[in-house]
Amino acid sequence: MSTSLKSIIIILYLVITSCTSYHPLLKYNYTNDSRLINPEIPLTIKYFGDTKFQDLEKVDKNYIKTILRPYNQLELKNLLAYAKTNVNPEYETLLFLSNQKEGNDSLRLLSVDSTRLSLIYKLQKDDQSLFMLMRAMNDNKGLKSMLKDGADIMNSVSFRIDSTNALSYADVFNQVRKDINYISATKTLIDAPVSDSLQQQWMQFQYLATINSFMQNNPTQDSLIQQYERKRIDKQSKMLSKLDNTKVFYGDEVIDKILSEAKHTRVVMVNENHWYPKHRIFTTSLLKGLKEIGYTHLALEALTNPLQASKINEKRPYPTLNSGYYIQEAYFAHLVRKASALGFKLVSYENQDPQINRELGQAQQLMEILEDPKAKVLVHAGIDHILESPTENGKRMATHFKEMSAIDPLSINQVEFVGGSSHELSLIPFELIKGQTKKINDYYLINQIKPSLEKVYPEKDFQITATTTPKSNPALVKFYNQEEYSIYKENAVPILNIYSTSDRLTINLPRGMYKVVIYYPDGKQNSHSFNTN
Template sequence: MKNLLASILILLVVGCKKEKRVIEEIDFETEYMFNSEIEDKILSDTLTDPRFTGFKYQMGASEYASKGDYQNALSTWDLATGTRDTAYTISEIDSINEKYKKVNAVNLIVKQSKEYKLLIINEAHHNSSHRVFTKSLLKKLYKNGYSNIGFEDLDNGSNKDSLLNKRKYPLQKSGFYMTDPQFGDLVRSALEIGFNVFSYEQTSDVNGTEREIEQARNIQKVIEERPNEKFIIHCGYAHALEGNYESWGKAMAGRLTEFTGIDPLTIYQVLYTEKSKPEFNHPLLKALKLTEAIALIDKEGNPMEYVRGESWSDIAILHPNTVFENGRPNWLIKNGNKMIKLNLKNIEMDYPIMVLAYKKGEDIKTAIPMDILEVENKTEFINLVLRQGEYEIVVRNSNGRAQKFQLNTE
């Protein structure tokens, strides 16, 4: 019901605290899609060439990740890449345990980072937990002297968000994958801590090899402008590989060393991370039964690398299986976040609905929400995961009706 400005009173429950809040009907459009819309988009893709059919699932996984739907993102990605159930033998597991010791991944990275000027960490673009892990490093790396962070996903060139460092929060148009609330808050957190945030993606229409070169040249330029400062680069997949990489000659990380002479600390998150079902996980994950993100070190204290042919990253990160608490991934409840129980029993609109939580003071039409939940059927409570602070909550259904109210989590 658009253009209706009448307000109604509603009783909401936040934790155990009851407060009366004012809800208003608003005009609100969003690019975030309901699950049914994502499913329809995947089904409408009629490509039959087996070389390309996986692409629609990759894009679908990214759409699910953009709205914080972690489980559907994993499941859809697995449709794109395929799965298999493999395991190590008991003797292989014994050999791993004899050779390596598990250590906390954050602590190891922070310790190792002290000796470096440049740290490069990657992500899988459908996996929000990788963004949360990078965010968990920021304050400690800042204390170690790192003051600049570059994001592959930030648009560059004519679409560059030139006001980002001044505004202090990213917009949905700042980058394609950045619409994920966890990616948005990774960038927001970096800005709040005091990092200079910059883009480095290629701006010309180039092939894979040339893209790696252009990315590295763009980073090199920023480094040369700030010669006495330290840098973090958050990239995707193989861009974090050093050495010779078969597909591109060298990946971005290898090109950076070639162009600058700087040896980076490279961190690889992608391989040893959960699939949609535990049986599809890498056999090393199944063997180790993790409860936190870890790295493996040998008896000399050297981290286990990720190696692909003649390329490598210095530290391979192994992530545990997600535990869901009240329907939300347990890794969300970190970095100052807490579970907020919200009563929806008096929301009178057709379901499904999408609940979007925006940080107070940010533009709800353009900003990236702090959290998003789709609710399929009318229910009494949902669980948002938010920092302490003030928020504007927008509730919208698939018919376009939207309402807004204020929420204080302190």
């Protein structure tokens, strides 16, 4: 055989083997914490809480092949899932599924290899054979714990999906939670084979509205918000038509009124609905005035933990994707950036103790800030946490806080009313709304702000910029601060995320250096840098 022919054969072999695929139903896997669900098989398995499922597309295939080399009965083409634990006992698990009838239904421990520190389990159910390979990792030198975990995992297997273990939109959302390609994440949520019910429809809506709120100029989000607001506006317009408009504050009066009242308390609370970036822009608009009258802290429910807050306070004046899920939305990140620039101390006040009621735990965290007699706090919270009176669902954070501190916070609820005003901002004293038996907030705010960077940075010089995108549309165009991107890459938070269906995008940006990364529904991307100075 000639050298050239040998070379061709070797190349063909390498091409064929490199293209070896995993199980064809792997693409239907959904994971929620430690649970694996595949509705196409159907199959559900419960792993342990410290298990992290690995994306096989990102795992070195040669590493997987090396693992499988000693085990003839385990084939790469049948690999369905790969996971690792991240605490002791550390091990990796590889799950294989093949369609073959081999004897009666049974669960067996096929192999205990004390040299390789590995186990193989086999579950036979009708004509399906499920194998699980477990291998010790790092400092794990024994099989005892693995034997127990392996038996528990395999005993949790079910080849039947019913109401007790069915795929939910919470499972699907958990699958796409870290996907920063919001177009592909949206498609996954829409296409997921979740059984239809009113509860699941509402869950799907919330997840879709949240993810799509991360993209500006987004027709999907426009449709979702229109759907959400339609009935609420019809109902609320009748209520608003009866208001004494002479007692309502509009436009610039809104900020002036809030700042005037904020002088008489140490705490201002503003809430948000998680799929409205304009709610974060409003809170941002309060920062400068509150700082001038002595406010010192910005407390954010969305900040993951105190460590993330300290990184912003001490290491860098901006967030990253690790700072908190909602903070990946561009205008939430601008709220953080602007607060940091003005000298606010960022605080995470989310309850970290699972033994304590969440609302009570949040209030206790805020109380710690006020141990400093000079501290004055702006709190930005989710939806009902700022309700100052008990509800049928119990006491919320603000109610606990008032009882514990004897401080009456100034609370502005911008979630309750979604429209019905021709003004950009309308501040309605609680007392003007008829039929309310107990005061839950000081003011309702109707927020009609149209999100733009000019709203956040009115003091900056802007430059109209055009960027070219390939004609494969739609696309998600992410604009990053060049300095932030150079350090944190795609773990940085963009200054804008734009949904684009055009091959040329024109946008108004503050003068500066930017990195543009463009994502497509199929996961492909490209990037370039530009300067608006």
